[in-house]
Amino acid sequence: MSDITKKIISSILCLAAIIIINFFLPRLMPGDPVLMLTGQNEESISAAQYQSFEEKLGINYPVSIQFKNYLVNLFSGDLGYSYHYNDTVANLMKNRIPNTLQLAIPSILLASILGMFLGCTMGYTKKQRLDKSVTTAFIIINAIPSFLLAMVIVTFFAFKLRLFPLGGLNSIVVPHHAILAFGDRIKHLILPISTIVLLSLPPKYMMVRNTVKSATKEKYVLYAKARGISSFRIKFVHIFKNVCPPFITLVGLNLAFVISGSMITEIIFSINGMGELLYEAAIYRDFPTLQGCFFIISIIVILANILTDITCVMVDPKQRFGFYESN
Amino acid sequence: MKKILSITGLTIDSQLMHGSHRIVNDLSFELEQGETLAIVGESGCGKTMTALSIFGLLPENCTASGTVTFDDCNLLSLREKELSRMRGIDFVLIPQSGADFLNPGLKVRTQIYETLKRTGIKDKRILEKTACDLLNSVSFQNPDSIMNKYPFQLSGGMAQRVVLAMGLTFSPKLVISDEPTRGIDSNTSMAYLKELTSVFSDSGIVIITHDISVADYCKNIFIMYAGECMEYGDCTRILNNPSHPYTKSLIAALPINGFSLNSRKASIPQDFLNTGCTFYPHCPQSTKKCQTDKPEKQIIDQTKVWCHHVKS
Amino acid sequence: MKAIKRTSFKKEFYSLYFGIIIMIVFLLWSILPGIFSPYNPKEMFSPWLAMSLSHLLGTNDMGYDIFSELIYAASRTLFTGFCAAFVSLIIGTTLGTLSGYLEGWAGEGLDFIINIFLLIPTLPMMVVVAAFVGPGTFNIILIISLLGWCSTARAVRARTKQIKHSPFVEALTISGISEKQIVLKHIIPNLSDVIFAKYIMSVASCMLMEATVSFMGLGDPTHVTWGSMINFAFSRGGFSRGVLNWYLPPGICITLCVLSFYYINSHFEEKSKIVVNEEQSYMD
Numbered sequence: 001m002s003d004i005t006k007k008i009i010s011s012i013l014c015l016a017a018i019i020i021i022n023f024f025l026p027r028l029m030p031g032d033p034v035l036m037l038t039g040q041n042e043e044s045i046s047a048a049q050y051q052s053f054e055e056k057l058g059i060n061y062p063v064s065i066q067f068k069n070y071l072v073n074l075f076s077g078d079l080g081y082s083y084h085y086n087d088t089v090a091n092l093m094k095n096r097i098p099n100t101l102q103l104a105i106p107s108i109l110l111a112s113i114l115g116m117f118l119g120c121t122m123g124y125t126k127k128q129r130l131d132k133s134v135t136t137a138f139i140i141i142n143a144i145p146s147f148l149l150a151m152v153i154v155t156f157f158a159f160k161l162r163l164f165p166l167g168g169l170n171s172i173v174v175p176h177h178a179i180l181a182f183g184d185r186i187k188h189l190i191l192p193i194s195t196i197v198l199l200s201l202p203p204k205y206m207m208v209r210n211t212v213k214s215a216t217k218e219k220y221v222l223y224a225k226a227r228g229i230s231s232f233r234i235k236f237v238h239i240f241k242n243v244c245p246p247f248i249t250l251v252g253l254n255l256a257f258v259i260s261g262s263m264i265t266e267i268i269f270s271i272n273g274m275g276e277l278l279y280e281a282a283i284y285r286d287f288p289t290l291q292g293c294f295f296i297i298s299i300i301v302i303l304a305n306i307l308t309d310i311t312c313v314m315v316d317p318k319q320r321f322g323f324y325e326s327n
Numbered sequence: 328m329k330k331i332l333s334i335t336g337l338t339i340d341s342q343l344m345h346g347s348h349r350i351v352n353d354l355s356f357e358l359e360q361g362e363t364l365a366i367v368g369e370s371g372c373g374k375t376m377t378a379l380s381i382f383g384l385l386p387e388n389c390t391a392s393g394t395v396t397f398d399d400c401n402l403l404s405l406r407e408k409e410l411s412r413m414r415g416i417d418f419v420l421i422p423q424s425g426a427d428f429l430n431p432g433l434k435v436r437t438q439i440y441e442t443l444k445r446t447g448i449k450d451k452r453i454l455e456k457t458a459c460d461l462l463n464s465v466s467f468q469n470p471d472s473i474m475n476k477y478p479f480q481l482s483g484g485m486a487q488r489v490v491l492a493m494g495l496t497f498s499p500k501l502v503i504s505d506e507p508t509r510g511i512d513s514n515t516s517m518a519y520l521k522e523l524t525s526v527f528s529d530s531g532i533v534i535i536t537h538d539i540s541v542a543d544y545c546k547n548i549f550i551m552y553a554g555e556c557m558e559y560g561d562c563t564r565i566l567n568n569p570s571h572p573y574t575k576s577l578i579a580a581l582p583i584n585g586f587s588l589n590s591r592k593a594s595i596p597q598d599f600l601n602t603g604c605t606f607y608p609h610c611p612q613s614t615k616k617c618q619t620d621k622p623e624k625q626i627i628d629q630t631k632v633w634c635h636h637v638k639s
Numbered sequence: 640m641k642a643i644k645r646t647s648f649k650k651e652f653y654s655l656y657f658g659i660i661i662m663i664v665f666l667l668w669s670i671l672p673g674i675f676s677p678y679n680p681k682e683m684f685s686p687w688l689a690m691s692l693s694h695l696l697g698t699n700d701m702g703y704d705i706f707s708e709l710i711y712a713a714s715r716t717l718f719t720g721f722c723a724a725f726v727s728l729i730i731g732t733t734l735g736t737l738s739g740y741l742e743g744w745a746g747e748g749l750d751f752i753i754n755i756f757l758l759i760p761t762l763p764m765m766v767v768v769a770a771f772v773g774p775g776t777f778n779i780i781l782i783i784s785l786l787g788w789c790s791t792a793r794a795v796r797a798r799t800k801q802i803k804h805s806p807f808v809e810a811l812t813i814s815g816i817s818e819k820q821i822v823l824k825h826i827i828p829n830l831s832d833v834i835f836a837k838y839i840m841s842v843a844s845c846m847l848m849e850a851t852v853s854f855m856g857l858g859d860p861t862h863v864t865w866g867s868m869i870n871f872a873f874s875r876g877g878f879s880r881g882v883l884n885w886y887l888p889p890g891i892c893i894t895l896c897v898l899s900f901y902y903i904n905s906h907f908e909e910k911s912k913i914v915v916n917e918e919q920s921y922m923d
Contacts, residue, residue, distance in 0.1 A: 010754040017755055021764075029771045036771070126387065143843070143897035145850045148869060148890035151878060159881050223428035226382050227442055227493065228415030237441075241432035253757065260762030264851070268873075278763060282770050283856050290770055294763040301760045317432065317477045 003319065007309045011302045018298045022291050023070050027063070034059055036287050038083050079295065080288035084281070089292035092277060097296065099169060100273035102189070104262045107196035111258070112251050115201050119208025120243070124216060124235045135209065142202035146261050150195045150268040157191055164191045167270040192262075192269045199261040200254060207250050208243055215239045245316035252308030256301045331500050331531045332358040332381070336393035339376050339385065339554075350376050350389070351554045356547075358501070358531040363524055365534045365542045365562070367577070368551035374535045377551075378503045382420060383410040397501065415442065419499040421523070423506035425486030429478035435489055436474035442496050461492040464526065484515065495526060503533045508541055520544045539577045542566060550574050553605045560630030570627060570637045572610045604635065612636050658902035661895050669714030676707035680863070690884050697884045700875050708863055709888055716864040716893070719780055720846035726784035727845070728838050731791025736830065738792070739799025740822055753796065756789045762851060769857040776859045783848045790844075791837045798833045802826050836908050843900040850893050865889035 026036040034054050035045070045053075058066055073080075079089035122131045141149070158166045165171065169188050175181050215221060216239070224234050263275025270276065274293055281289040313319045339351040351373040358364050368374050380391040381402060395402040397418065402410065422428035429438060439458045448454050462470035465488040478486055494502060507523060508516035524532060524544055534541060542548045542562050550558045550565075550573065558571040569575045578584065604610070607617035614635070622633045668675055677695070680703060688698040696705040738749030765782055772778045802808060803826070811821050852858060853866030856874065860867075872878055872886035 006751075007754075010751050011758060013751060014755040014758040018759065022767075025768065025771050139901060140894070140898065143894045143901065145847055145854070145866070145869075145890060145893050147851065147854045147873070148886070148893070151869075151873070151886060152890075155878075155881055155883060219422065219427045220430040222384060223420065223422050223490075224430065225384055225411075226414055226420035226422075228411050228413070228445065229441060230411070233441065238430050238433065241430065244432075256758075256760035256762075259760060260851075263762065264854075268878075278766055279855060282766050285770055287770065290767045294760075294767045297760050297763045302758060305758060317434075318479065321477065321480060 004309055004313050008306060011306050015298065015302055018295060019071070019074065022295055023067060025291070026287060027066075033057075037080070038288075074295075079292035082281075082286055082289045082292075084284050084286040084289065089288050092289060093274070093292060093296050096272060096274045096277050097300075099271060100259070100262060100266065100275065101300075102169075103192055103196060103265065103271070103273065104259055106189075107193050107200065107262060108251070108255070108258050110193065111197045111200045111204060112247075114197065115204030116208055116240070116243075116247065118201075119205050120212050120235050120240060122205075123209040123212025124231070124239070131209075135206070138202040138205050141198060142206075146199050146264045147268060149199060150192075150265045153191060153195050153198075154268055164188075167268075169271055192265045192271060195265050195269075196258065196262045199265075200258045203254055203257075204247070204250060208247060211243045211246060212239050215242060245312050245319070248308050248312040248315060252305045252312075255304045255308070259297060259301060329360045330357055331360055331397065332533075333396045334377075334381075334393070335396075337377065337380065337391060337395060338393050339373065339380055339389055339391045341386070342388040342390075349554060351380075351391075353393075354551075354556055356549050356556075356559060358533065360500070360531055361529060362547065363532040363534060363545040364547045364549060365536060365545040366549045366551060367536055367539050367542060369537055372551045373554040374537075374551060375505060378420070378505055378533065378535055381418065381501075381503065382414055383407065416445065416497045417499060418501035418503065419494040419497070421490055421494050421502060421504040421507065423509045424483060425488070425490035426478055426481065426483055428490060429486060431477065431479050433477075434474065435476055435478060435481070438478075439474065439489075439493060439496075442493050446497065461495055462489070464495060465489075465492045465522070467492075484511065484519075487511075487519070491523065491526070499527075499530050501531050501533070502527045503535065505535045506537070507534060508536060508538055513540075516541075539566075540581060550577070555605045556631075556633060557606065558630065558632050560628075560632075564628055564630055568628075570630065570632045571606075571634050572612050572636070573606050576611075604633070652906075654902040655906040658899035658906070661899035662903065665713050665717060665892070665896055665899075668710045669717050672711045672714065676704075676710040678704045678707045680704070680707045680711040682707075687880075687882070696888055697882070699871070699877065699882075699885055705868075705885055705888065708868060709865070709892065712863045712865050712868055712889065713892070715776065715859070715862045716846060716849065716866070717896070719776060719783075719849045719864065720842045720896075723780045723783040723787065723845040723849065724838055724842040726780065727788035727841055728791055728834065730784065731788035731837070731841075732795050732827075732830070732834055734788070735792035735795025736799050736822065736827065739796040740803055740818075740826065750796070753789055753792045756786070757793070759786070761786050761848070765848065765852055766855055766857060769852055769855075774857060774859050776862060779849060779852055779857075779859065783845050783852070787841060787845055787848060791834075791841060794833050794837055795830055798830055799826060802829050832907075836904055839900050839904040839907075843897040846893060846896060865893050 026033045029036065034050060034057060037057055037059075038045075038053050054060060058069055061069075077090055079093070081087075082089050082092060085092055118134065122134050125131055154166065158164050165188050167188075169185060170181075171184050171188075175184055212235075221234060221238065224238050225231075229238070263273065263278060265271075266273040266275035267279045274297060277289060278293045280286070281293065334357070335355045337351060337354040338349070341348045341350050354377060356364065366374050366377065376385065376389070379385050380389075381395055381397070383402060383405070385391060391403055393403070405413075429435070436458070439461065440454055443454055443457055448457065458474060459470040462473060467473055467485075467488065473481070473485070473489065478489075481489065502523075504523060507519060511519060520534075520541060521544070523534075532545075534545060536542075539548075543566075545562050547560065548558075548562045548565050549556065550571070552573050557573045558565060558569070565574060566578065569578055603618045603620060604613075604622050607613040610617065616635050620635070622635050625632045625634065625637050627637060677693075682704065683702040684694065684698050684704065686698055686700050686702040688694050688702075690697045694704050694706065696709065698704055699708070734749055734753060738746050738753060740746070741749065765786060768782050768785075769779065772782070808821060808825065811825060816825075849858070849864065850866030850869070853864050854870045854873070856870055858864060858867040858870065866889070868889040869886045872882065877885040
C-alpha cells in the first residue's frame, strides 16, 4: 500500500471515528441524553416539553436506527438545533466559518513561508550566535500558552499603544467605500493574524532549521559547494527541494494546531468565528453546537490534510517514482 | 612543465569536544600540468581532508595552516567569495560516488545546467546542446533521457559518469578525484581510471585512494599514514623498490602477492603522535629510536622517505 | 582555545541549572505552599489592589491575594501535568511498541489507530469531551491523556521498528528466545531513553493543554490552577481592565515550567545522543 492511499484511508477512518464519537458521547455519558442534546436544564423544562424533545430526537428507538437517522441527518447537512441560540447549528456555522478561515488561511501561508525562510537561513548560517538566539527566542515563544500570548499582544499593541483596534473584524461603523472597508478589515486582521503566525511558527521553524542543519553535512551540499554554486542557491534550491516534502507533511499535521490557535485568538480578539462559538457553547453547555463545531473543524482539518499529502507527493520525486517501495 | 599546485607544510587541526586533534601534519607535495599524483593511505589517514583543504571546504571545526599555492596565490589565505569563484572552474572535485553527491531532489538536467550557467550561457538551446555533448563525451548513448532522471534513478556507474561530465564543463587546471575506484569492481575501475586520465589529460590530476594498485596510472605517488607522509616520489620506482616499511606492507598486502598473516601487525592507524615516527607501533622494524625521534627526510633515488631505517 | 571550550561546556549546564532550579521552586511551592505564600488563599482583602509590598501581585476582583493564589495553584497544575503525561505515556508506549513490533495485520491496524488519533483536532475534541463529562481534575487528566498519547506512540513505534530490525534482535530470534521475552527484556529497556524524553516533553505539553482547557472555562472549579486563574482574569474583567498583574504571573509560571522541562529534557537528550543539535517543539 502506498503512503498516500494509506493516508487517505486513515483520513476516512478518522472521519468515521469522529462521527461515532459524536454520536455516542451524549448517549453513553452519565446524564440524560435528551437534556444533553437539547442543552436544557432539568428545572427549566416541563414534562410535556421533555416528551416532545424525546420524540423529536428519537431517543426511544433502538441504537441502530438512531445511528442511521443520525447519519442521514448529517449527510443532508442537518447538524442539529441549538436551543441556546435558537437557530440551526448549520446556520450558525455558515456565518462563522468564513471568519475563522479568514484568520487561519493567511496565517498558515504566512507562517509556512516565514518558517521556511527563517529555518533555511538559520540552519545554514555560520553565525552560531545569531542562530542560537533566534532559536532560543522561538523555544520561549513555543512555551507560552497561546491565549496568554494573544492577551499580551492585545494589551500592549491595542490597549496600551493603541496602534490597532482591540478586537472584532470591523469598526462599529464600517466605511462605505469598498477600498476603505477592505482597509478597515485589514487593520483589524493584522494583530490576530500575527498572533497566530507567532503561535504556529516555532514548530515549523525548528523542524526546518534542524533538517537544514543536518542537510548541510550531506555530501550533495559539499559537492555543490565544490562546484562553486552560490550559497543562496544551495540554501533555497538544493536544500529547499529536499526539506520541502517533510515540511509539507508537518504543515498538514500542524493544521489542527493552527486552527486551535486561531480559535483561541478569536476568543481574545472577540471575533465572531468558530472559536468564539465553541467557547460560548462550552460555557453554556450547548452540546449540539459544540458537536457541530467539532465535526466541521474536523472535516476542514482532514480535507486540508489530504490536500497537503497530495501536494507532498507532487513535490517529492522520490515518492512519485516509488523510490521508497523499491528499497 | 608548468607547476600548478604546490603544497608546503600543510597542517590541519580539528577542534573536538575534548581538545584539539591533529589530522594532517606537515605535508608537502607538488603537481605539474599533465601529471597524475596518487595520494595513497588508509581510511582516516587524512587524504580527504587534504583534498578539502585545497577547496577551502574543511568542516567548521577544522583549521588549516601552511601554504597551498595554486596559480601563484595561496588558497588558504583567500576569502570564501574568491575561492567560490574558482571552485568548479579552476579546480574540480570528482567525488567518490556520484549517487551520494548529486542532489536527490533535483533532476540531473538542473544540476548540469547550473554548472553550465557559470560559463555565461543563458540560451536554453545552447545549454541543452552543450549538456548533451558533455554526456556524450563520457559515453552516454541517450543523454536526454539521463538528464530527465533523478540521481536515485541512476545506477552507481552512471551517476559516476554524470559527475565526471560535470567536471568536464570547464577545462580545469586541477582535478581532484576522491576514491575513484570505491565500490566498483576492478575491471570497471581500471577502465574508469583510463577514462579519467584521458579526458583530463591537460590538467593536473590528484587521485585519492586507498588502493595502491591505482598508482599504476599515476606518475607520482604520495603515501600517507595517520596524517603524515611516509614516502613520496616516482611511482614505478617506489612500487618496484619500496623503502619504507609501511609501503612494503601495503604492497605485500596486494592480492597478487598472496595472503600473509605477518604482513602487518594491526590495521587501524593510531592517533597522531607528537614524538617519534607515527608508524612505529605497527612497524616490524621499530626500535627505541623510532619511538622517541621524528624521522628526518631522506632522499634516495629522488624518492623522499621518512624513516630511520633508510640510509641515503 | 581551551578557555572558549570550557565556557561553552558550562553554558550547556546553565540551561540545565535553569531548568532544575525552576523545577525545584515550583515543586516546593506545590509541596509546601504555606511556607511561601504570605496569606491563606481564601483570605479576603479589598478587591483590585495594585501591586505593593503587602500584596506582591495585588488582589483580584474577589479580593484574594494573587501571589498566594499563584503559589497554591502550583500543586494542582503540576499534578495534572504529571498524571496526564504518565497515563498518556503508558498508552503511547504500549500501542507504540506493539504497532512497531507486530507484523502484518495487527501492526498495520495499530498504526492506523495512531494515525487516526493524530488527525483529530485536539482542542475542539477536548472541549467537547470536557463539556460532556463535566469538570473535575480526574476527568481532565483522562481527557488530556486520551488525546495526548499519539506523539509518544509515534516516537516509540519508530524506535521499536529500528530496534526490531537491528542485528541483536535477529540474533535473539535465531537463538530461540520467545517473542514476549524479546519485547519485555530486550526492546523495552532500549526504549527507555525515548520514553524518558517523551515523558518530560509530554508533561510540558499536558500542562499547556490543561491550561487551555481551563482557559476555556472547563477546568476543575474547586481547585485553582494557573490556567483557570487566567480564565478568571479574562472572564471576570481583569483583562478588559488591563490588570496585567493578575493574568501575566500565572502565564509566566506556565511558560517557565514548560521551559524548565524543555531544558532538562534537551540536556539528557544531548547526553544520550538521541538527537544531535536539534530543538524540538512541544506540539508535534
